[in-house]
Amino acid sequence: MKLFRLKRRVTEGCEAELRADRTFLVPGQETLKLEQKVTVYFEQWREAVYRYLVATFGPSALAEDITQEAFLQLYRCLRAGQSLSNARAWVFRVAHNLALNQIKSQQFITPLDDETWEELRQSYRDAGPSPEQKLIQQEKFDRLRAALSSPTPMERQCLHLRTKGFRYREIAEILDLGTTTVTETLYRVIEKLAKESYE
Amino acid sequence: MEMGSTPAREQLLLQVDRELSPREAARIEAHLGACWSCRARVSKIEKAIADFIDFDSAVLTPHLSSPPNGWQPFDRKLQQVAAKSGRR
Numbered sequence: 377m378k379l380f381r382l383k384r385r386v387t388e389g390c391e392a393e394l395r396a397d398r399t400f401l402v403p404g405q406e407t408l409k410l411e412q413k414v415t416v417y418f419e420q421w422r423e424a425v426y427r428y429l430v431a432t433f434g435p436s437a438l439a440e441d442i443t444q445e446a447f448l449q450l451y452r453c454l455r456a457g458q459s460l461s462n463a464r465a466w467v468f469r470v471a472h473n474l475a476l477n478q479i480k481s482q483q484f485i486t487p488l489d490d491e492t493w494e495e496l497r498q499s500y501r502d503a504g505p506s507p508e509q510k511l512i513q514q515e516k517f518d519r520l521r522a523a524l525s526s527p528t529p530m531e532r533q534c535l536h537l538r539t540k541g542f543r544y545r546e547i548a549e550i551l552d553l554g555t556t557t558v559t560e561t562l563y564r565v566i567e568k569l570a571k572e573s574y575e
Numbered sequence: 576m577e578m579g580s581t582p583a584r585e586q587l588l589l590q591v592d593r594e595l596s597p598r599e600a601a602r603i604e605a606h607l608g609a610c611w612s613c614r615a616r617v618s619k620i621e622k623a624i625a626d627f628i629d630f631d632s633a634v635l636t637p638h639l640s641s642p643p644n645g646w647q648p649f650d651r652k653l654q655q656v657a658a659k660s661g662r663r
């Protein structure tokens with residue numbers, strides 16, 4: 377029950393400042409251990425962190441370990457008494473930096489290989505509401521897949537972080553960039569996705 | 576209405592993402608009211624975002640590989656880290 381209330385509270389206020397104390401006050405003046413608190417964050421954010429790593433650094437067996445390590449570092453950080461103003465962005469930044477050091481997949485192009493892609497195309501062809509709509513949907517996804525093969529690593533990282541709901545200043549913090557660079561990078565990748573020049 | 580100067584293309588993205596100051600956002604909004612060309616650019620930006628979100632939710636997210644170990648070792652690792660921290 378305590379865990380349920382804590383989960384609800386985290387959901388409602390994930391941007392709220394995390395206190396560095398080792399207990400977490402919940403309604404009724406009960407306390408939860410820091411381990412439980414980090415476990416709640418882990419359960420809430422692990423899929424998003426993991427998908428970010430796979431989508432931007434490539435499918436790697438290390439992605440799961442790195443995700444877990446980022447949350448263990450969150451625990452160590454809070455346990456040491458540090459205060460974090462945005463724990464979610466902090467976890468993404470740590471995971472990103474760990475992946476930079478460990479995955480090193482410079483050749484990574486797209487998270488879906490050709491075989492998987494062809495299976496998906498087939499399933500869309502079979503499941504679309506009408507032949508015309510199926511064709512339009514397939515063409516759109518083909519175009520997007522092609523567009524997603526061309527972004528640079530930084531463009532891909534900015535795009536997927538923005539998709540996870542981070543604001544520009546948060547993306548800048550996670551990737552250690554200036555907000556102007558984030559703006560220019562996102563604009564370039566959006567332009568590639570639109571596949572049309574405004575000139 | 577006075578159209579004002581044409582905003583930089585990146586500013587249109589910032590407007591779409593609600594990243595501008597209220598004053599700057601109001602200036603761009605006033606310009607968009609008068610300029611079809613910039614409105615068309617904003618539409619293209621919004622369509623590209625919508626298409627990518629469709630693609631992400633329909634294709635990428637469901638088909639990215641799942642974690643091979645199903646997150647199992649985390650609880651044990653956390654307890655180990657907590658035990659080590661407690662001994663300090």
